[in-house]
Amino acid sequence: MPKLRLIGLTLFALSVSVGTHAEEKRYVSDELNTWVRSGPGDHYRLVGTVNAGEEVTLLQENSDYGQVRDSTGRTAWIPLKELNSQPSLRTRVPELENQVKTLTDKLSNIDNTWNQKTAEMQQKVAQSDSVISGLKDENQKLKNELIVAQKKVNAANLQLDDKQRTIIMQWFMYGGGVLGAGLILGLLLPHMIPTRKRKDRWMN
Incomplete structure (x- = not known):
């Protein structure tokens, strides 16, 4: 007890x-x-x-x-x-490893996305450079064509001036010829008319 x-x-x-x-x-x-x-x-x-x-x-x-x-x-x-x-660490380590793996995968995805976007941007830049280069070439081509056109216009103007001078000279020559012919006729006609007819006119 x-x-x-x-x-x-x-x-x-x-x-x-x-x-x-x-x-x-x-x-x-x-x-x-x-x-x-x-x-x-x-x-x-x-x-x-x-x-x-x-x-x-x-x-x-x-x-x-x-x-x-x-x-x-x-x-x-x-x-x-x-x-x-x-x-315990035995429990946390696998969890941490999973977290590390998840973060690594996310970083890898981010890296892949970034590389893809970078490649796309580089492609766009290359396309832009190509377009700009093409526009520069086209601009230079138009400048060259403009220079050629200006030279043609200048040459045409010179030819026109020459033709105008030629026409003016021709008109002067025609006018001078007509004037000279008239003057000669004026001097020759009195001598070519018979004197008898002139006397008859005076007598009448």
């Missing part, structure tokens, strides 16, 4: 010292497999191990130990120093 009372008092003391605690997620540290015990202390027997990095549910805790439930539903006590509030 005294033994039963002693066991009851011990259990009551443990329940008071442990108290209640809301269930929380915790993660076993990244060390090697950690031993768990049947109670909150080093003097309790070992009941097994939990894997490093394993996710467990914290049921309650005292100053040094916490009661946890693992993925199999087993409850045991583990030193609080072996529990972390953040996922």
Whole structure:
């Protein structure tokens, strides 16, 4: 009977010292497999191990130990120093690797998109350069044609001036010839008329 009372008092003391605690997620540290015990202390027997990095549910805790439930539903006590509030590296590393891969893929897509846009811009610039070069050639061609046309106009003007001078000279020559012929006729006609007829005219 005294033994039963002693066991009851011990259990009551443990329940008071442990108290209640809301269930929380915790993660076993990244060390090697950690031993768990049947109670909150080093003097309790070992009941097994939990894997490093394993996710467990914290049921309650005292100053040094916490009661946890693992993925199999087993409850045991583990030193609080072996529990972390953040996922273990074994869990985070694959996630980080996936994030790195995702970011790498995004960067690769951005790089490919940028290269494609750069190639398109270079193609547009090359096309623009070709168009500009063609316009320059066409402009130079038109300038050359304009120079040739101006030379033809100047030559035509010179020919026209020569023809005008030739026509003017011809008119002067025709006019001078007519005037000279009239003058000669004026001088010769009186001598060509018979004198008798002139006397008859005077007598009449």
